[in-house]
Amino acid sequence: MNKLKLHNTLGNKLEEFIPINIKNIRVYACGPTVYNYAHIGNARMAVVNDLLVCFLRTIYPKVTYVSNITDIDDKIIAASEEKNIPIKELTKKFTDIYNEDMSVLGVSLPDIQPKATDHINEMIELTKLLIQNNFAYEKEGHVLFDVPKFKDYGSLSGRNRDEQIIGSRVEVAPYKKDPTDFVLWKPSPAPKPGWESPWGFGRPGWHLECSAMSEKTLGLPFDIHSGGADLIFPHHENEIAQTCAAHNNTHDLKSFAKYWFHNGFVNVEGEKMSKSVGNIRLVNELNKEFKGEVLRLTLLSAHYRQPLNWTRNIIKQNSTMLERFYRNLKDLENIDAYKDNDQIDDVVIEGLYDDLNTPKVIAELNVLSNQLSSADNKMKSRIKYNLLEVGKIIGILQNNPDTWLGYGKSAILDETTIERLIKERNEARGNKNFDLADQIRDELKEKGVEIEDTKNGTIWKSV
RNA sequence: GGCUCGGUGGCAGAGUGGUUAUGUAGGGGCCUGCAAAGCCUUGCACAGCGGUUCGAUUCCGCUCCGAGCCUCCA
Incomplete structure (x- = not known):
């Protein structure tokens, strides 16, 4: 009997997959931020997770697959201002395009596709819990996660806090008690979008949404949390810190998700895909x-x-x-x-x-x-x-x-014409008039119809 | 600087302590009037240097090279 083995980023080794509840395998994949067309890297994540879920479904009776849509974020705000399109309209448009593009790649919709903006309350509640548990503090309208209080911070990505500070290349915001603290909630002065909260009008930090939505949709702990390799740090590291600290489970990092599953990057012609190089490959294209x-x-x-x-x-x-x-x-x-x-x-x-x-x-x-x-x-x-x-x-x-190979279908010529030409060609071949036969074949080829002589007769397909 | 992960034949890409990966491209042949498809056949590999071993592409160490993360990112 085969046993499923998966590489678990948490622990960084291959492990046998043992479900929490064999009757319902629960998977959460960090989905796209919808401010532009999806590129081939987004697609790799979607396809790989689709495969994972599809395969799990052949082994277990039920799999619940959740993959979110991030529809509030600085890049979205910037894109909305730049294109002068309301945020809602922009995110709706690119959510639809994303789902359509992925479906062309044979990716099924997740069972649940939660949106960040539908879970602001959950995020606020989570932040309250973190403050209450003394893992977060408020300063200058920001609520920050107090990283030094979380002893195992860095376990997922295999780095320690001190090294990170030494190697840091970014200036530390003045409201942070520690350079590694990260934002849970931040002020959002008009006209930027925001919500009322105990800490004033604001919006959530990026990492908070996935902690909130995964817990809400799947319950804790769930089996597999996945995403692109770049999300290991800081996104997933921070998610672990938030969720475990909110529930006072700081000594058991697997109290959030048991297996962490990350896919590698897509390079383009040997180079990193980036806007500056101008080599982004859009799925839509x-x-x-x-x-x-x-x-x-x-x-x-x-x-x-x-x-x-x-x-x-x-x-x-x-x-x-x-x-x-x-x-x-x-x-x-x-x-x-x-x-x-x-x-x-x-x-x-x-x-x-x-x-x-x-x-x-x-x-x-x-x-x-x-x-x-x-x-x-x-x-x-x-x-x-x-x-x-x-x-x-x-x-x-x-x-x-037949459909896939294009047999029996042509956009240019009608079937009767093609059949007639093929018949004429085969008559010519029978008379050993090969010049005429080849001429007919070339003529068809020009119109996008390719013929193959098989032992069962001549067949044709569009190319 | 720190933390990861890699370097396999023209290209892509698995894997293994001793035996053919696989595809694609190339060579030769068969089939076909010729094509196309198909079939048969055939080169070309494990970055470098040490170590362990009867034996290493596979384990260990070092060197070189590359990629990712540490800042938004799938």
Whole structure:
């Protein structure tokens, strides 16, 4: 029996996943700040977590997946002012675009997608608790978390407070008692948006929302808390401090979430993706050029914790691979997907159990694909079963092969015309008039129709 | 400066103390009138230097190089 192992950032090692409550696995992923189009890095987080949740669902009867939308934040305020669009309108627009773009990549909506602005009260209550427990203090309209009081601060990211102060490159705000203290609540002078609170009109600090929303939607403790690797510090470190301190569980960091799951970064053509370099790859743009399934497979072509270097070349390679799988499925269209024990081959599925090793899984699918040429019908049936069932988990190969490959569909020519031309060409071939035959083929190619002569006759597809 | 994580064949990317990763690209061949697809076949690897070992790409140490975080960031 396979056991799921996941890398836990809290402890920094591979651990067997043991659910808190086997009847309901609870997962929280830090979602996007919605002030712009999502880029391929956002997509990696969404796809990896979608895979995690989808795989968990094959093991456990119920999984509750929560991923938030951050809809109040300095960058949003700045974007709203710059574009002169009300914040609500801006965040609604980019939330919708985010969900749409992700769905093209085969990412399902989370079960709950809470918004920060719907949880201001919870954040205020949490802040009150922290003040009450003497882990937070108010100064100049700010409420700050008193980091030195939290002994285990830094455990997640593996750094200690002193080193951090020495290495710090930022000026310390005058209202902070300690350089590492962070904001829970801050003043928000009009026209900036804000809410009434015991500490005056203001808005929450960034880290507070995820502490509030995860507790509200999932209860404490929950199983897995995830996000991009850059969130380890300070965001997740601060979340742990807030939640544990608010509940006086400062000696048990796992009283918040048991497993911390982080995906690696996406680089672009070997460089960090950043606005200054101008190499941000937006999902919205990529979706216009490539099939979502190709992008998804490309995102899963490296292990989720490894950096992924996003280049045109790897998209092309994965596209070719995916097309081959679909050709396999096309060749297998008259074979039923079936396997005696109704189980995915162990050698194939074990990669997923081993910290979601998708490159291993994909490699094993290729091994199966290579066996097709010499397979009998029983074997073919098994291979088809594996392709489809594993594809279901990792989010590929669920389309109709004909549709995916473009067989029998053309945007330019109508079917009758194509069939007539193919017939004329085959007549020409029969008469050994190959010049005419090739001429017809070229003509079709020009109109985006490619033909293949198979032993069952000529078939055509759009390219 | 501190804390992480890496350096595998043209490219991408797993893994392992001794045996083929896998894909893609390239070479050769088969099939085809020719294509396309398919099939067969074939190069090319484990940054460097030490150590442990019968044996290391895999473990340990050092060196070099790269990336991320420490400030908003997926």
